[in-house]
Amino acid sequence: MKEKLAKLDKIYTRFETDSKELTQGRACNKGCSFCCSAAGSIDITTLEGLRIRRAMEKMPKPRQTTLTKAFRREIKKREAGTEAPCPFLMKNKACMIYEIRPFSCRRIYSAHVCDTDNPPAVSRKVMDMAADTIKALQKLDDTGYSGHLSFILYMLSVPAFFETYMGGDFKPEEIMDFGKSHRIVINCKMG
Numbered sequence: 658m659k660e661k662l663a664k665l666d667k668i669y670t671r672f673e674t675d676s677k678e679l680t681q682g683r684a685c686n687k688g689c690s691f692c693c694s695a696a697g698s699i700d701i702t703t704l705e706g707l708r709i710r711r712a713m714e715k716m717p718k719p720r721q722t723t724l725t726k727a728f729r730r731e732i733k734k735r736e737a738g739t740e741a742p743c744p745f746l747m748k749n750k751a752c753m754i755y756e757i758r759p760f761s762c763r764r765i766y767s768a769h770v771c772d773t774d775n776p777p778a779v780s781r782k783v784m785d786m787a788a789d790t791i792k793a794l795q796k797l798d799d800t801g802y803s804g805h806l807s808f809i810l811y812m813l814s815v816p817a818f819f820e821t822y823m824g825g826d827f828k829p830e831e832i833m834d835f836g837k838s839h840r841i842v843i844n845c846k847m848g
């Protein structure tokens with residue numbers, strides 16, 4: 658698992674290097690939280706979720722408690738079909754886990770300043786590079802799953818799932834019901 662986690666950064670860096678020229682004129686600035694507050698699905702792999710979970714465990718207890726409650730509320734909203742701000746978005750509009758934010762957040766940028774009438778404008782070439790990167794991330798996490806951030810973190814909080822995943826075992830039947838109802842994708846190719 659340690660080796661796999663180290664490879665995550667290499668995949669992120671490759672994307673950043675390959676897309677650098679195309680994203681040079683980006684309008685994104687510190688303090689803009691458009692993508693985080695009007696957050697669509699923030700899809701992550703289980704491996705990315707594991708790294709985020711470990712970072713959460715190192716946070717002060719009151720923050721952990723606040724986050725746990727925020728994630729529960731966010732899950733309920735999503736299950737009801739409502740978009741919700743990312744629980745890691747702080748009041749000052751900064752990301753609480755910026756250094757280890759998932760690829761879903763790293764790939765997004767915009768050529769113009771966004772608002773509700775002007776969603777992010779992204780180069781098609783960059784989107785293609787991002788699609789290839791997602792494939793590489795899913796291949797790396799071949800015993801894992803992909804899905805919205807809070808759903809993957811929830812799965813990792815279930816002891817049986819956590820043990821299976823950490824043991825390198827692959828038992829999709831364990832998540833079948835939750836997976837179907839929460840649009841969780843199996844990373845490895847079946848059959």
Ligand code: SF4
Pocket residue numbers: 692693696699743744745746747751752753754755758759762
């Ligand atoms: S993890 Fe950070 S960058 Fe990603 S949506 Fe949440 S607050 Fe924004």
